[in-house]
Amino acid sequence: MKKALHNPLAQYLIALADDELILGHRNSEWTGHAPILEEDIAFANIALDEIGHARLWYELAADLIGEDKNTFPDKQVFFRPAQEFRCLQFVELPKGDWAFSMLRQYLFDALEAQRLKGLMESKHKPLADVAAKINNEEIYHLRHTRAWVTRLGLGTDESLRRMQAALDELWPYAQALGAALPGEIELVGDSLVPSSSKTFVSWKKEVSAFLKEANLKTIEATVHEVDRAVHSEYLGVLLKDMQEVAQTEPEASW
Amino acid sequence: MSDTQWSRFMVFQQAGEGEPLMHNGTVHAPDIEMALLNARDVFVRRPDATEIWVVSAEAIYSRTREELAKTIARSAKHDEAIPKPKLEDYYVFGKLSEQGQASQLGEVEASSTDAALEAAMEKYKDRQVLRWYIFPVSAVLKSKPGEAAPMFAPARDKTYKDQAEYPVVTMMRQIRATGHLEEDK
Numbered sequence: 001m002k003k004a005l006h007n008p009l010a011q012y013l014i015a016l017a018d019d020e021l022i023l024g025h026r027n028s029e030w031t032g033h034a035p036i037l038e039e040d041i042a043f044a045n046i047a048l049d050e051i052g053h054a055r056l057w058y059e060l061a062a063d064l065i066g067e068d069k070n071t072f073p074d075k076q077v078f079f080r081p082a083q084e085f086r087c088l089q090f091v092e093l094p095k096g097d098w099a100f101s102m103l104r105q106y107l108f109d110a111l112e113a114q115r116l117k118g119l120m121e122s123k124h125k126p127l128a129d130v131a132a133k134i135n136n137e138e139i140y141h142l143r144h145t146r147a148w149v150t151r152l153g154l155g156t157d158e159s160l161r162r163m164q165a166a167l168d169e170l171w172p173y174a175q176a177l178g179a180a181l182p183g184e185i186e187l188v189g190d191s192l193v194p195s196s197s198k199t200f201v202s203w204k205k206e207v208s209a210f211l212k213e214a215n216l217k218t219i220e221a222t223v224h225e226v227d228r229a230v231h232s233e234y235l236g237v238l239l240k241d242m243q244e245v246a247q248t249e250p251e252a253s254w
Numbered sequence: 255m256s257d258t259q260w261s262r263f264m265v266f267q268q269a270g271e272g273e274p275l276m277h278n279g280t281v282h283a284p285d286i287e288m289a290l291l292n293a294r295d296v297f298v299r300r301p302d303a304t305e306i307w308v309v310s311a312e313a314i315y316s317r318t319r320e321e322l323a324k325t326i327a328r329s330a331k332h333d334e335a336i337p338k339p340k341l342e343d344y345y346v347f348g349k350l351s352e353q354g355q356a357s358q359l360g361e362v363e364a365s366s367t368d369a370a371l372e373a374a375m376e377k378y379k380d381r382q383v384l385r386w387y388i389f390p391v392s393a394v395l396k397s398k399p400g401e402a403a404p405m406f407a408p409a410r411d412k413t414y415k416d417q418a419e420y421p422v423v424t425m426m427r428q429i430r431a432t433g434h435l436e437e438d439k
Contacts, residue, residue, distance in 0.1 A: 137408045
């Protein structure tokens with residue numbers, strides 16, 4: 001791998017990590033509040049998995065830019081201001097109701113499944129290895145969220161209404177999943193990462209067919225905001241909550 | 255008020271290749287597929303798992319040794335006149351000690367749950383079974399061997415999900431006894 005591509009790949013990985021981290025944190029807000037005990041445990045597991053994936057991506061990025069991989073993830077998570085995060089607004093939105101959180105997690109899992117296929121083929125071996133490890137957990141996430149989307153879509157009038165409302169709100173934000181990630185354009189040429197626009201086409205085809213079977217209608221939507229440096233008002237609130245303890249005592253060891 | 259509780263499913267888990275499955279607990283779920291997913295999350299973390307089964311609690315026929323001592327005598331006379339329905343395979347589990355979980359004994363073929371129980375009691379008569387559990391093979395949803403990696407492997411490296419990783423009780427005892435915590439690492 002060319003030396004000049006180390007930094008672009010690190011920026012790419014940090015963006016992936018930020019999506020996983022913020023979505024994982026959002027999902028963790030259900031812990032203790034999910035509709036049923038078993039699901040509380042299951043969704044907390046999924047949230048924890050996503051945060052674990054974020055750590056793996058941050059560590060890979062640290063190796064590429066000569067940072068200490070033991071301290072780099074915490075620095076990224078707890079000591080960066082909102083404007084330095086590169087997550088999509090799609091993952092920043094508040095958790096909403098159960099339908100909203102399940103649908104968002106499904107849309108995200110389905111996108112990850114497509115992207116991981118490409119990342120597992122990466123010419124950067126450490127990246128391909130981490131992708132394979134993450135993919136192993138994602139297979140199960142997707143199975144879990146697909147099961148929920150189907151049951152809520154084909155459930156009662158109320159569950160269908162809530163799912164459709166969630167889809168109407170999320171769909172424009174979800175279109176940003178097709179935008180190139182930071183550094184991507186240089187990396188695709190050297191077969192280090194897959195093209196987001198191609199990944200997105202496969203995702204959209206699969207997701208649209210699946211949602212239709214669950215009685216849900218996708219509307220044609222314009223992309224909401226593709227710039228990963230532009231955040232919603234919700235990110236700052238989330239970070240304040242997430243970073244507060246670490247920033248109170250930055251020298252503390254855990 | 256109507257009961258909004260989901261149905262109950264019993265969860266059986268195999269902790270290693272070749273070992274008998276053991277009853278590990280119960281999950282609530284709207285259907286059997288979700289029950290399998292819930293079982294994975296609730297029970298797979300510890301101990302290690304290589305296979306899990308879920309069965310609707312309603313599909314399980316269960317009798318204790320004491321119950322059987324009373325009823326067998328009563329139902330000893332079977333109606334020979336009733337034509338035999340189709341034979342079916344049943345799984346047989348038994349609780350072998352007061353504290354232990356029900357453990358997999360094997361399978362029997364029978365035309366009803368009652369007949370399956372009788373066949374099981376004959377087949378496994380030298381086992382000390384305190385409570386029998388009988389259910390049709392067709393009522394079970396099993397984790398698929400091909401899915402073992404995503405189902406079970408992730409839990410293995412996640413020691414932070416294991417309560418043994420949090421020796422809080424030991425630590426508190428030490429603090430109470432000595433006024434501080436020994437840093438041994």
